[in-house]
Amino acid sequence: MAQQRARGREETLLDVDRLFPADPGTRSVARELYAHIRDLPIVSPHGHTDPRWYAENEAFPDPAQLFVVPDHYVFRMLFGQGVKLEELGVPTRDGTAVETDSRKIWRRFAENYHLFRGTPTRLWLDHSFSTLFDIDVVLSAKTADFYYDRIAERLAQLDYRPRALFERFNIEVIATTESPLDDLRWHQKIGESGWTGRVITAYRPDAVVDPAFQGFRENIEIFGEISGENVGNFAGYLDAHRARRRFFKSLGATSTDHGHATARTENLDRGEAERLYQKALRGDISAEEADAFRGHMLTEMARMSLDDGLVMQIHPGSWRNHSQAIFNRFGRDKGFDIPTRTDYVKALKPMLDVVGTEPGLSVILFTLDETAYSRELAPLAGVYPCLKLGPAWWFFDSAEGMRRFRELTTETAGFYNTVGFNDDTRAFCSIPARHDVARRVDCAFLAELVVTGRLREDEAHEVAHDLTYRLVKEAYRL
């Protein structure tokens, strides 16, 4: 029977029962749950797609530029096995020449495709290849050119333009992420275009909140100009945030996003905050002071969220640009962001002592340290009204990672302190694949609860719908 199923599986890139439990009884419950939610629209409240795509609606250039060159999940794995980033066409900061022949890049990727066995990247890619490009053979050195030609041919078609794919993906709403310094021109253009796709922004102020951010002082200057506020003192600086948040809201934003090295918060008195801000402006702030300032700004942002209703997302714990050599040559986001151990219990206390029990506030916590799920995050989110748990993030946005998230948080925080799925991606074609994985893994988890007598089947159907759709819209106020 296993042989037979195995043969069945080999006829296509996608097993119809993928990610469902192996046990036949549990699998059939999972299948049933999934059947009721698989076609729900995609609500994507947090991600990094480029709003220009939707504004200009140009064709994606070619297979390599779509799937390899911009995707750090892909090129980090190849680099880790000895392929040079230059050979993959990843642009250098100083403009040194890199591979420009997209077919060559694609072939390098194809001949190393076995490296992705067992990874979510493989699942996402196969999902795209199969559902978007109607391919049913595995990518390899042998099939590289067939793949390239098929994908290139399709990308030239009008129905593979960004807006057409957006509609085909059944996206109800998608959020992008922008800096306060961004003029949001693409969002404005989308709004003026008459196209009905809902693309909104999110307020990500790291560039003007982190004194260690590249170009911080210049950023603050621009921040003053673009907001029309006097950023020479801390009160004016906070006003500038308020102004930009208003502007972001006017272009649909319902959330802010904060990417800090740790989850540290502070509640400094106004004089100390001013002192640190002035040091940051002068560029003589110490590392510890900069960290305190960042921590204090989380509390200030929470206070602003109480006023303007923007949902607050905290994404801590990534050691950015771990390799100095790679950063120097290629810049940020080149696959060298590494998770670190992250504390929440002590770190969040100053902010929680200010706003923690406000039911009107919504703070969504993420982690790259899975040990915090059961020890810190579920206990905190299970009692503080303002706290909710974001889904399994980044390296844990995978079948096993999502399963662990549910196993480690549900018993303490339940389902209703979680907020559904984030695809959190720049890889446009992976969006339906990622949401599909999340839906399947949740249905598998729920089916397991049903079959082991921990949840009734009618309740599981309701929870599946909540996790896929209702909780996302409520948590992000969409």
Added chain:
Amino acid sequence: MAQQRARGREETLLDVDRLFPADPGTRSVARELYAHIRDLPIVSPHGHTDPRWYAENEAFPDPAQLFVVPDHYVFRMLFGQGVKLEELGVPTRDGTAVETDSRKIWRRFAENYHLFRGTPTRLWLDHSFSTLFDIDVVLSAKTADFYYDRIAERLAQLDYRPRALFERFNIEVIATTESPLDDLRWHQKIGESGWTGRVITAYRPDAVVDPAFQGFRENIEIFGEISGENVGNFAGYLDAHRARRRFFKSLGATSTDHGHATARTENLDRGEAERLYQKALRGDISAEEADAFRGHMLTEMARMSLDDGLVMQIHPGSWRNHSQAIFNRFGRDKGFDIPTRTDYVKALKPMLDVVGTEPGLSVILFTLDETAYSRELAPLAGVYPCLKLGPAWWFFDSAEGMRRFRELTTETAGFYNTVGFNDDTRAFCSIPARHDVARRVDCAFLAELVVTGRLREDEAHEVAHDLTYRLVKEAYRL
């Protein structure tokens, strides 16, 4: 077939096969193991039920006062979703009025019952509702009044008084937990009553060991009076402990219990211990010194255990009363105790260097940091004769939590360095439910070992019995 099973499940609140593995072959082994141990008496060596219940044997007041108001598992989840503690009747410290209409409290609980989906609280409650109150519909806004009336009616019956339930629950022995300052009057009254139920105390000296404990200096004064020892110096203070331990033993105590913020132990010389004690008495001890003093007292308690044979329990790692606002208004134990990362390897070394290899000593370790199971606790308990592992605790007293405990400790420490189950509860009606969950999860784990060829079925039967009954009695010397 899954459909059929699902329908079967919907007819009652409790699936007869709940928590058993989904795979039919494994499930049948689990069922068989469970059948042999399900009716063993409950041995409850660690918990927080109120001895007054057994002494006075009064009826429990009403459904809300039994299931909602005193249970922090319940009201923390409701609070975390925006229900005020006042609306749930949780009393304030200053006596400000809170909801007193128990039916209203019950309805608020009932209409939010979906929040508990997937949590152990849901399993425990459904178990009580089904087995004690013969209810077979799910609690909800619609069924709230039906529930209230049924439960209230039963609570008025004589066979729902504490002693009757104690006997119905088949409790062989239960331990409560008292401070050295307690006069143990209820235990004495139970002893004098002629009732044969075995209710014993346990010695929990935090109030006179932790210089940061509320009212520490007054506590020490009372400690001197109640023990008749001169607590003006450290030697007399230790004698006071010895005296109270003797008194607790005379009322059945076989164990002590220590709730510290960390697992830190110290082995100070006598002069240093005296110095810290005097500072604690004067109230000018620093935070670090207070921590050292607490740590040293664990070693002193271990030494006393060597003499008087009381089993020592260490429950470290809870950040108590994390929200200052909630503590100020409602006091301790309001669901705001949050686990923290906990080290054992360095922390326990001073104590272990003194008593670690004494086979006559028994120290039971607990954790709220699951990462310590495989990395620290199982390796330590697997070699130090005095150390044993307490069961999955608090947030981890759940099906998934217990499964992880076994998966992460068994291969290094085996089964025989563990001590069976603790219900550790104030929620009287949950006691049989909790023990039942533990028995089922252990049988499920053992069945998995049997079916995957890691344990013979005859041995699994013996282990199931040991984990449920024999090891508990031996470890706690009951």
Added chain:
Amino acid sequence: MAQQRARGREETLLDVDRLFPADPGTRSVARELYAHIRDLPIVSPHGHTDPRWYAENEAFPDPAQLFVVPDHYVFRMLFGQGVKLEELGVPTRDGTAVETDSRKIWRRFAENYHLFRGTPTRLWLDHSFSTLFDIDVVLSAKTADFYYDRIAERLAQLDYRPRALFERFNIEVIATTESPLDDLRWHQKIGESGWTGRVITAYRPDAVVDPAFQGFRENIEIFGEISGENVGNFAGYLDAHRARRRFFKSLGATSTDHGHATARTENLDRGEAERLYQKALRGDISAEEADAFRGHMLTEMARMSLDDGLVMQIHPGSWRNHSQAIFNRFGRDKGFDIPTRTDYVKALKPMLDVVGTEPGLSVILFTLDETAYSRELAPLAGVYPCLKLGPAWWFFDSAEGMRRFRELTTETAGFYNTVGFNDDTRAFCSIPARHDVARRVDCAFLAELVVTGRLREDEAHEVAHDLTYRLVKEAYRL
């Protein structure tokens, strides 16, 4: 059916389907995968067997001396339950008498054999008892003498001598581990003997790299003599390493191994390195300086590996000899090495900034802190070309431990940043058992991926072969 299977299981010590998934469909895929790799030769690139065995090819003395006295997995569990090490014949440092009657030792072991239920030690032992000694009853007090006699009888036979077992185990190559101070006489003797078994050494320089190592200064003196280099200064000391590495390579070494308390690396300038080295030589180096020196030596060793091609293994995170009392009486390696929390992200950065992106270098990382798998190790190994992940180590060299390793690393690092299995053992007879466990667990994991549509069956066959054989040989350059 479960009953029937259970009866089947009881007829022998070894279930033919042990460690395969319970679900019948998944089990049949696992069985099929395993059938194709079960008979592959054993490649054992890291271990601690005694080269003298192979050189002299003497009979093993008796059952207790083979299975109990030298195996810390065995005697630590017995000690932890109150059996004295003296009663198990573990030799004392000062020569105080211990039990010498091997049959008595064996009986003590046998009557406590139930302690090993659920542990990998039990699986390994039963595998040896069954496959090597044709025993099919469980060891117990009752069967102790039968076991002793059977094993003793076989050990006297020529085909139970080390070389015969080596061949019977189908070992293609095995590495031992030696100090730079070792003259490798046994390896030379093996080479000269004409026997074709491939036994190679590995370079483990802790004794001359760690200033806190017992006898460090004397060790350095011998190091100078044996290498013929002037170890009075740091440059000469490095040359001594180079010389000894050359010598180790001449006797087959393809790797070095580094057992440090943490994963700390440093990249000191030459003057600072010299300064610390001189302090170490004088014996007045502080604990922090010694730690920095060890950290710097990892970077130096990595540089040397770039030159001479030796694969570098880093085994951090063990708190050695945790019990001072046991160390004083019995010395090192007595079961009191306890894992500690281990950081890699900050710790490895200095070394990685020097050699991290060199594809010619191969550094294999191990851990005793499983929380690092998904948070740190897989992300690091998934992007740095020089890094690979060693298999689940020591306390985690077990079915559950190996499963967690795959579940927590594969999605980020894939299979191809891992290096297959290490048995890492002194217990010769356990070698085939350990490799068999690893092969079964990998096949079980792969079968799960196949059945849940995450990997095609043809690919799973290739991965199973790679993990068992190809990747080991490539990673260790064998």
